[in-house]
Amino acid sequence: MxxxxxxxxxxxxxxxxxxxxxxxxxxxxxxxxxxxxxxxxxxxxxxxxxxxxxxxxxxxxxxxxxxxxxxxxxxxxxxxxxxxxxxxxxxxNQWENDSPRTTNHAEGYHNRLNLMEVRDMNLAPMHNRDQVRVRNLRRGAYQPKPRDGTYVDLDNRITGAKQ
The missing domain is CATH 1.20.58 (Methane Monooxygenase Hydroxylase; Chain G, domain 1)
Incomplete structure (x- = not known):
C-alpha cells in the first residue's frame, strides 16, 4: 500500500x-x-x-x-x-498506515547519498554494507536507533484514538 x-x-x-x-x-x-x-x-x-x-x-x-x-x-x-x-x-489518508507517517527516513538516506557525491561513485560497496546492516537488524544482532519519545507518545495517542 x-x-x-x-x-x-x-x-x-x-x-x-x-x-x-x-x-x-x-x-x-x-x-x-x-x-x-x-x-x-x-x-x-x-x-x-x-x-x-x-x-x-x-x-x-x-x-x-x-x-x-x-x-x-x-x-x-x-x-x-x-x-x-x-x-x-x-x-x-493515514488511518490504515502503521508505518512511519513521514518520508524522513528515505529523505535522510537520499541526503546521505547526495553528500557523498555519488555521481561517479561505485555504489556496490555501500549497497553491500546496507544489506549487511538490514540482515543484522532483522536477526536482532543490534538494535536500531531508538525513536524520539515525542513521536512514540504521538503514535500511542493516534493508536488509542483509533480504538
Whole structure:
C-alpha cells in the first residue's frame, strides 16, 4: 500500500494558507484555527468517513472577516485538490498506515547519498554494507536507533484514538 507523507500533506496545506494570507489564524485558538486543524485531521479518519465528515462538519468555513473570503478559497482548494482532485484520499489518508507517517527516513538516506557525491561513485560497496546492516537488524544482532519519545507518545495517542 502506498501512503503519502503526512508532513508533506500538512506542509502543502500550510503553504496554501500562507499564500492566502491566513497564516495568523491557522494556529490560533478559536473557531477559524480549529476548523483548519479539523481539515488537517481528516487524514486520521477512516477513508470511508472522510467525505462524510467533510460534508457534515467542515463544508462551510467559519465566519472570518478578512474582507476577501479566503477561508472559502481554502475550502475550495482543499475540496478540489485533496477530496475530488489530483490526490485521491487513499494516498494521503493515514488511518490504515502503521508505518512511519513521514518520508524522513528515505529523505535522510537520499541526503546521505547526495553528500557523498555519488555521481561517479561505485555504489556496490555501500549497497553491500546496507544489506549487511538490514540482515543484522532483522536477526536482532543490534538494535536500531531508538525513536524520539515525542513521536512514540504521538503514535500511542493516534493508536488509542483509533480504538
Amino acid at each position: 502506498i501512503v503519502g507523507c503526512n508532513f508533506h500533506f500538512t506542509q502543502a496545506l500550510n503553504r496554501k494558507l500562507q499564500n492566502l494570507g491566513l497564516r495568523e489564524i491557522w494556529n490560533n485558538e478559536g473557531y477559524p484555527g480549529e476548523w483548519i486543524r479539523c481539515l488537517k485531521a481528516l487524514a486520521f479518519l477512516p477513508e470511508s468517513l472522510v467525505l462524510t465528515a467533510f460534508n457534515a462538519i467542515l463544508r462551510n468555513p467559519p465566519a472570518y472577516d478578512d474582507g476577501n473570503n479566503h477561508l472559502m478559497d481554502f475550502r475550495n482548494y482543499f475540496e478540489n485538490t485533496w477530496l475530488n482532485g489530483r490526490f485521491p484520499i487513499k494516498l494521503w
